[in-house]
Amino acid sequence: xxxxxxxxxxxxxxxxxxxxxxxxxxxxxxxxxxxxxxxxxxxxxxxxxxxxxxxxxxxxxxxxxxxxxxxxxxxxxxxxxxxxxxxxxxxxxxxxxxxxxxxxxxxxxxxxxx
Amino acid sequence: xxxxxxxxxxxxxxxxxxxxxxxxxxxxxxxxxxxxxxxxxxxxxxxxxxxxxxxxxxxxxxxxxxxxxxxxxxxxxxxxxxxxxxxxxxxxxxxxxxxxxxxxxxxxxxxxxxx
Numbered sequence: 066x067x068x069x070x071x072x073x074x075x076x077x078x079x080x081x082x083x084x085x086x087x088x089x090x091x092x093x094x095x096x097x098x099x100x101x102x103x104x105x106x107x108x109x110x111x112x113x114x115x116x117x118x119x120x121x122x123x124x125x126x127x128x129x130x131x132x133x134x135x136x137x138x139x140x141x142x143x144x145x146x147x148x149x150x151x152x153x154x155x156x157x158x159x160x161x162x163x164x165x166x167x168x169x170x171x172x173x174x175x176x177x178x179x
Numbered sequence: 180x181x182x183x184x185x186x187x188x189x190x191x192x193x194x195x196x197x198x199x200x201x202x203x204x205x206x207x208x209x210x211x212x213x214x215x216x217x218x219x220x221x222x223x224x225x226x227x228x229x230x231x232x233x234x235x236x237x238x239x240x241x242x243x244x245x246x247x248x249x250x251x252x253x254x255x256x257x258x259x260x261x262x263x264x265x266x267x268x269x270x271x272x273x274x275x276x277x278x279x280x281x282x283x284x285x286x287x288x289x290x291x292x293x294x
Contacts, residue, residue: 101285108185108272108287109223155222165213165276165283169223 067092069156071170078146079178086141086173088130088156097159098139099167100130104152112154115139126150151177182206183275185286192263192293199259200289202273207284208253209275214246217288218269226271229256263293 070089078084090096098115113124120132130141139156153174157167184203192198202212211230215223227237229250237243250256256275260267270288277284 108270109285111283111285157223165211165274166225166228167213167215167223167274167283168225171222 069170077176084143099157101155183286189290202256207277212256213274215272
């Protein structure tokens with residue numbers, strides 16, 4: 066069965082520092098992977114998505130993620146964090162090619178310190 | 180651009196009553212709509228997937244009897260939470276997929292508070 070694990074419930078970084086949020090997936094076959102962000106009291110916004118191809122995917126607001134089949138991972142990175150990045154980040158895997166059917170991780174709450 | 184509107188944004192209902200929420204796709208045709216729930220302090224769970232002209236598929240632990248869904252055309256879907264209780268609290272998200280199947284658009288959610 067497909068599933069996603071985000072091992073870090075909370076991450077705190079200083080503004081301007083680099084960021085990595087971890088995501089491990091379990092999926093039989095070729096996964097389609099996503100990172101979403103949820104700002105306070107809002108819904109979900111797509112940061113980036115991975116379809117089979119280039120393992121490094123560029124997203125919005127300077128975010129990128131790297132797919133690793135050997136590690137079953139899809140970690141999210143950002144070179145320099147801004148205070149506006151304070152939010153909860155969700156990694157998700159879709160079932161086959163139906164991108165509407167997403168299985169989400171538990172989320173990582175990012176706190177940005179001044 | 181493509182947008183998904185959800186209404187109402189927030190509802191407070193008494194335990195045992197029902198709440199209907201709507202999802203409107205603007206600027207694209209939503210061939211399929213997925214409804215998710217985020218319970219307090221938890222992640223998003225898929226409730227059901229609705230595709231126009233196909234049967235609605237409910238995930239385990241969710242039933243049509245409890246969460247009836249209507250998807251009459253390519254721009255609108257609605258879901259009702261019947262006999263809402265405390266465990267039904269949360270943020271209900273609608274995710275709509277366009278004709279190409281490559282893009283999924285989420286609304287901002289309908290928050291259900293049960294008292």
